[in-house]
Amino acid sequence: MRDDDPIHDDVPEKTEERSGVSRRGFLKIAGVSVAVPLVARPEMVWAAGEQVPVHGPGKVPMEFTINGKKYKANLEPRVTLLDALRDQFDLTGAKRVCDRAECGACTVLMDNKTVYACSLLAIEAQGKQITTVESLMQGEKLHPVQQAFVENDASQCGFCTPGFVIACKAMIDKHPNPSPEDIRHGLAGNLCRCGTYDGIKKAIAQVGQKGA
Amino acid sequence: MPDYSWPPEDKRTLIGKRITRVDSPLKVSGQAQYTYDVHRPGMLYGKILRCPYAAAKIVSIDTSAAEKMPGVKAVHVIQGPNTTIHWSGDEVVAVAAVDEATAEDAIRAIKVEYRKLPHLVSDAEPPKGAAEEQGPLSVDDIDDMLDNQVPSQQMVKQIQDYGMTEKADERGLRMLKSDGASDAVLDAVRAATVHTDVAAKPHSNYQKAAAVTVGDPDKAFSEAEVVSEGLYGTPVITHCCLESHGSTSEWTDDQHLFVHMSTQNVSGIAGQMAEKIKLPATNIRLHQDHIGGGFGSKFGPDRWGIATAEISKKAGGKPVRIMLERDAELKVAGARPSAYARVKVGAKKDGTLVAWQSDSWGTGGPGGGGSPPIPYVINIPNQRKQHTGIRNNIGPARAWRAPNHPQAAVITMCALDDLAAKLNLDPLEFFLKNIELARPRHEIYREEFGIASDLMGWKQKWHPRGQGGSGNTARGMGLSMHTWGGRGHSSHCDLTIHPDGSVELKMGTQDLGTGTRTCILIVAADTLGIPMNAINLQIGDTMYPPDGGSGGSTTIGGVSSSTRRAAVDARDGLFAKVAPALGAQPDQLECANGTVRVKGDSSKSLSWKEACSKLGAVPLTVRGNNPDPSKPPDLTNSGVGGVQMAEVEVDTDTGIVKVKKMVAVQDCGLVIDLKTAESQCLGALIMGISYALFEEKVMDPTTGRMLNADMQFYRLAGLSDIPELVVHMMTGKGYDERGVIGLGEPPVISPGAAISNAVANAIGVRVPFLPLTPDRVLSALQQKAGA
Incomplete structure (x- = not known):
């Protein structure tokens, strides 16, 4: 500071x-x-x-x-x-x-x-x-949401990514097995310009299956 | 001569595989540093006073109150009295202060008197008789274009096409240079034909380009059995980069400037700043780790970038940051030109295309905009084309991902789709019937259409136009095709192998989020037989060998080629040093799995680290270049083909369009990383859905201002707007051997046309202009009902 x-x-x-x-x-x-x-x-x-x-x-x-x-x-x-x-x-x-x-x-x-x-x-x-977003990593280990973002190529330029990661984490914490409606609602407040939504959806599906 | 060619498929360990983006962990954890995140010690915050009027003359500026405010460190007039302003939001004065709020307060304390001038922000069809032939240009015209940030390439073309009214003398040329004319523009002025007999006349807002005729369109239309006529177009849209344009500049001493800038052109900025701030380019260092989007809008330092340097100087060299606010970003930092056309197209009853006629117009703001290449891809044998550029006060245009192509695709593919409907033909059959007109890539398109059709289930889903279902929901299918060049740009790669086995790779390129870092590492690691994370890659700095700007899909071909040449030379240099220890000739060695070994004899092998220790005390360092005719073969190429299909659902009560599925089949020669390549296509489809359904820079004709300069009303597609997306990359025989070709532009070209065609197929009538908003859909339905 x-x-x-x-x-x-x-x-x-x-x-x-x-x-x-x-x-x-x-x-x-x-x-x-x-x-x-x-x-x-x-x-x-x-x-x-x-x-x-x-x-x-x-x-x-x-x-x-x-x-x-x-x-x-x-x-x-x-x-x-x-x-x-x-x-x-x-x-x-x-x-x-x-x-x-x-x-x-x-x-x-x-x-x-x-x-x-x-x-x-x-x-x-x-x-x-x-x-x-800075707090989500445990040492060198990515949070499961972050790991799923990496594996599903859910960032391009990456400028919207931290906001999406936080929004996804909050949504998954509340709905560990999110319905399409949970996802729509939980991520309705975030926008991406490069077009990474497909990777984000896949990342959420992965975390929803594996658990966060 | 070493073999630089790309390894065959069975020899590739990383190239062409599905490799995870290397900088993702930094991005998902918030650690990736963007220009907006750079916070230099003692940094001042810059703000800009912008002109509220679309056209005005600055009469006077009084900055005295701002200068006296506590916390204000410098005030800098960007455009002074007597300057003519050509768009609302243009820069007038910049201020630097200890914090952002103080800078904003200071901006409000500046008094500027303007004399308002008449403006035009409409890009509606030119009134009859308004368009005039463009005449030869005067030196003042060129200066005006510079003032209006008309792209250099466009200026050169205009100078070549229309000539000059006078021979430019040395003084004139010097003036143009000091006003920022590029060497290409100056060369064009020197070489221009001079028409002394034609006096420069006052310009109309409407500039008619010379009409183009191919073949015999009159005869072809008279012989055509079916003729379809229609109106098509796309409005001006913005880039809306999430990281706005901007930079932080600081004078490290009175002869050296250090700049952090959000740019697609790391190696090219210093040269553009040098003249303006009277400092040799060698004394300007520029650095950028990550960039939050560019899409074609971030190639120059911009007025506000120059201002950070000038205002930093006034503030004793302290770092000054200016990042554009969102409204300024949307108003002034770039837009895609509009393009509209009245098209008439004719065919035989069997669908054979015979004739095309188009009257097109559009605006790129003060520069008039480019003319879209129509008819697009399908080269109809007889054509008559006329284009009118509209010069207006909507704000400057910039390259937007695949300049002019998405507009050309909408005009062409929608007109052809309407013709297919009139012929009662399935558009897929119609396009395949005419596919030979897409030479030289017709066979690629044919193959791609076959794959796309299977992936979409086109044959099961397609129905004749307007039979999209009963009730208030209509389903429809549409398609489009596109092309792009994408040859690799100039690139230089320094690769060093140290005796301890560490490897370092330096390039003055940038990674726009396309996967450039990942792809460079894939090529180097595949060639050297070591893991990607064993290579220390450094990009984004003028300290590294210069590289081309990332535009026109030229980066991947450039960086992969220079990296391949450097890695092959470094590998062979290492072999020469290691061969004696392995008792073999250098050409008998290979690199694989972190070892250097004799081909076919696994007993003769050294670990990478042991092998590198044979280098002796001095590291091995090489430079790889692109292009490099002395080191064949050419590793990059130009020219790709792609096709896309869209399935939509339209609510005929509300006019709301939902895209239900999209398929993209894309060729780009040899793919370096399949994973990030697919992401480029997925992102392009999403960006395409966004501009097809939502995006438009809306101008107020009365005030001349942009009405939706925020992200609530300049709408981008959200996650819930995105349907099932299927991407298929063409790889293997027939594709890989063409070399590496760029991918950033091509897949963003077709979505608008494919979606518009799907909507027409669903509701039985064409919605002429993008975006396909509910009001436009309902109005088209109403016209159909009334017809």
């Missing part, structure tokens, strides 16, 4: 009760906060009928649990989870492609659920278990 200023006392409160605030939702709230000075402790304001803390617009200290490890950084509240992963923590497996929750190249797990890291604010990912 690059920006490893020590976290001071006033780490923002964890805000589990408002999990999953979208970027758009956040921007609405953030509009209220323009005049907030660069202080650490968040001001509480009324927004959308409830009291919410307002952070920023300057950098605020944040703390994350990614792949079981703690990461700290001072970030502006407008920084997305994807940009934090890629630019602060050098976890570049998740890719920025559409940047609008359309293509799934940035897919990571948050508390074991697939999320689009491009459209989730980093500040909202605090207190959650974030899992990225």
Whole structure:
């Protein structure tokens, strides 16, 4: 991690009760906060009928649990989870492609659920278990989903691949023997340009048979 | 003279087998590093202010507020006052700042005043009388083309076709060169015919190319027994590379630039940057490990790539990254030209083709676009063709996987399919009846159609047009055929065998995800008789011997040939050193299974490591080249044939088309890796389904802007859009001995035509234009009902 200023006392409160605030939702709230000075402790304001803390617009200290490890950084509240992963923590497996929750190249797990890291604010990912593609290998050994991708040639340029691998893992964890409908639904949020879907389907079939 | 020829089938240990892609583990684990992933120490983030108008003159630019913002390190004007902008989204100012958000804030603080100009973003059929004959070009015209990023090849052709209005003097040539004219363009200007009598006239948006007549079309049409007429076409689509275009540049000192760039042309970028940033190409190092898609759109440094170098200089040499945002990627970073045609085609009652007539048009943005090679593959004896290029403000075109061919396939194969329907013939029988017109590859096509028909179950499934079933579901079958060149490009391979047995191979090529790394290793390992993972392969850097850009399916022929020559020379060099220890002559030795041994005498054998120790203190290093007439035979070749069949299901209530099955049968000479070759075809079928059903760059005629510059409305096919796909590679006798030929383009040519034909077969009426969206299908059904 690059920006490893020590976290001071006033780490923002964890805000589990408002999990999953979208970027758009956040921007609405953030509009209220323009005049907030660069202080650490968040001001509480009324927004959308409830009291919410307002952070920023300057950098605020944040703390994350990614792949079981703690990461700290001072970030502006407008920084997305994807940009934090890629630019602060050098976890570049998740890719920025559409940047609008359309293509799934940035897919990571948050508390074991697939999320689009491009459209989730980093500040909202605090207190959650974030899992990225970098964590799937056990030492030198590929995860069964990754191994099946390799054997079935399910990547070409490979830019969509990490997102697909995570989405497939989440789908297989939930449906060890996925039906065509499970596959359709589980991978509906990911897009590929080179055309590797045939290999991905075969990879899923292989893992479904062998087990993950 | 050593024998460089490809080993016969029984001697191949790896070549032609089904080998797993070597870089897959890196890709599935997120470890593969792309340009977008490069994060240099102290890196600044660049952003670009883009012109919102499709046509405008820049009046003034005020960057003072941006320059004063905290965190902003440099501001660089890319196109200054008085520049004319020709498409919306064109680059005006670049900013570098400590983080991306600050750079975005700075962009918003820049004030630009524009004078709007009239624009055209339509590529509809040219109004009658609007098209004018292209006249000779002025030096200003050439400069305009450079400004508009017209591909060099296209410029050369226009200069050769139309000549110049004036003889270009040295000053003019220097100006063109400094504006980025390639040597080929300058040579064409020097050699151009000068028409001093014709004054350059103001250009119409519609440029008519000279009409082409073959044989006697009037007589042929008057003698034709059946004539079919129709309208066909494909719109402008984008490349939509998942890794957007971009680069990171840094000055390591005031005379050296280090660039990471997402490019299909590792060895060719420095030369294109040199003139613009006034630095010898030798002082520019470029590196790329992996690229997230190119498809023909990433051969140059682009304005934004040049800008990273210039803005880095202003920021004291700090690394500056500019990667395009998705909307910019879709608006400005390349598109495939459109092509439409009114076609009339005539035949005898037995199906024998006699005559073709086409009036075609299309746009490639400011450059007007290319003219598709129609009639495609099937060389009808009598033809009359007229093409009009539309110059408009839709944005610049770039090579898109098999330039001009998918468009030509749609226009030709759909017109011929309509004719077959009018003749009440099964299109498979109709195409086979005329297959001799596909010379010189007619026998290949004949064989391929036979295989494809079996794999598809064509004979059982095909039905006459419009008899696709009762109720609201109609099934249909369609086919198409295609060709491509694909001769290997210039390639250089340095191969070194070290005395400790380690082997190193260096090439300035790139792996687009086609399997280039895998194929290089297959050739080297097969030749040296050692495992692929015993070879350390390094590509993607200007420190390695130069290699051609990966375009036009030229990479595999190039890299496999240079690698084969290098590996044979290295192997024979090793034999010369090892022979005395084995008590044999060098030509009695062979490499196999990690040993060097005497042919036919397994008792006389050394392990690879022992053999290499005989090299002495100095490693053995050789250079293999392609082409290399001094080391025959020619290992690569040009010209392939392929056929495809599609089966679709159309919901006639909603107009939704589902592809149910596709078959591709493809020839590409000697296949190096069957597994990645099949993946190329599978990927091409999927990309084909995508452009057949979904893709179109939609422009707003009022504002001149792209309306769907995101991935929600610029739709790519998803996993659930993909049916059963069957790929059959033609290999063995008749194919292998032709040498290695490229495969990237050919299989992406036919899907649009095959799917369109299947839809016509299902619903009994032609949907004229791709993509075959529900509204177009319903409108075609409505017209049929009203007819």
